[in-house]
Amino acid sequence: MLQSGIVGLPNVGKSTLFNALTRTRKAEAANYPFCTIEPNVGVVEVPDERLAPLAEIGGTKTIIPAAIEFVDIAGLVAGASKGEGLGNKFLANIREVDAIVHVVRCFEDDDIIHNMGGVDPVRDIEIINTELVLADLESVERQINSWAKKAKSGDKEAQAHSALLQRIVAHTGEGKPVITMDLSDDERALLKFYNLLSAKKVLYACNVKESDLADADNHPLVQKVAAWAAEHHGAGYCPICARVEEELGELAPDEAAEYLESLGISDSGCNRLIREAYKLLGLASYFTTGEKETRAWTFRLGLKAPQCAAVIHTDFEKKFIKAEVVSYDDLVNAGSIAAARDAGKYRLEGKEYVFKDGDVALFKVGA
Ligand SMILES: Nc1nc2c(ncn2[C@@H]2O[C@H](COP(=O)(O)OP(=O)(O)O)[C@@H](O)[C@H]2O)c(=O)[nH]1
Ligand SMILES: [Mg+2]
Incomplete structure (x- = not known):
């Protein structure tokens, strides 16, 4: 969790x-x-x-x-x-x-x-953020040399790390948190390796x-x-x-x-x-509802139907066939599951469907 x-x-x-x-x-x-x-x-x-x-x-x-x-x-x-x-x-x-x-x-x-003597929230924030940024600067400086060495031998991945780490040193050196850096998607993927505090x-x-x-x-x-x-x-x-x-x-x-x-x-x-x-945390909820229970299931925004099904049971990802989905608003406006079906509000979605917050779902899975 x-x-x-x-x-x-x-x-x-x-x-x-x-x-x-x-x-x-x-x-x-x-x-x-x-x-x-x-x-x-x-x-x-x-x-x-x-x-x-x-x-x-x-x-x-x-x-x-x-x-x-x-x-x-x-x-x-x-x-x-x-x-x-x-x-x-x-x-x-x-x-x-x-x-x-x-x-x-x-x-x-x-x-x-x-x-610190008196109430001053911005000063307090800066005290803590300074510690996080300093810890990151130190951690990045520790890592930079080994990547730089590998980079010299022509290793493409090491070159990318080395360049990014240098940018991080410059940014945190000015006291700024890593999360405010303007990064490409590729750089963002590399950033995960360092697990930096001020990137959270x-x-x-x-x-x-x-x-x-x-x-x-x-x-x-x-x-x-x-x-x-x-x-x-x-x-x-x-x-x-x-x-x-x-x-x-x-x-x-x-x-x-x-x-x-x-x-x-x-x-x-x-x-x-x-x-x-x-x-x-980048989380959202989809729902299941029936006579047994109404339940919110947590998924990461961006996940597709089979991974969302796996939140209920890990087996569901492999055995996923399709999902019957209706939006919360459509279901509540219709007033009942039967009425939403009659009104054509239920959609059949396949493996490529990206779940949305508030989807109400029923999964069809194989044996
Ligand atoms: N007046 C007031 N006192 C609070 C409030 N929140 C916490 N406190 C008091 O501040 C003191 C420190 O709180 P604590 O939660 O232990 O702080 P921590 O050190 O940040 O974990 C305690 O005596 C709390 O009762 C609040 O909203 N108003
Ligand atoms: Mg405490």
């Missing part, structure tokens, strides 16, 4: 967010047999408003949402790339995740010590005060982070309140709804965060 690592300075609310996410949206382990089981890894359900209407159409009460893993990575400090704090361990943890949720503190609270996709989670949540997108600090992320990192942002989410987890459903209403909001921001993290 793909993982998002929760990264940030100490005391910004990472663990609060992780605990809240994994408690209030904890996935039923039995449904997701291939997940990692470790204390700082949590499997979280991806909220999806399309599941309930589909369950009604399917005539079932059992809903199984998609899920992703979040990893609580201990706080990174300035100097981590030089081994400060538990530097190397943190960097190794970040290397293992598929995408980064970078939590920044946008809440003032005199009772909670700020690692990032979502900035702005942790705001309870009372700021209602109008969080217009919060001056959130706007500052959003503008910085777009300009310097090609990244998105999401406001959240980790504290509210934590408190919600302790309330009964009707109390929770009342509490949210008193704050003038319908959600703590965590649903949005999970959905954004899912998208960031």
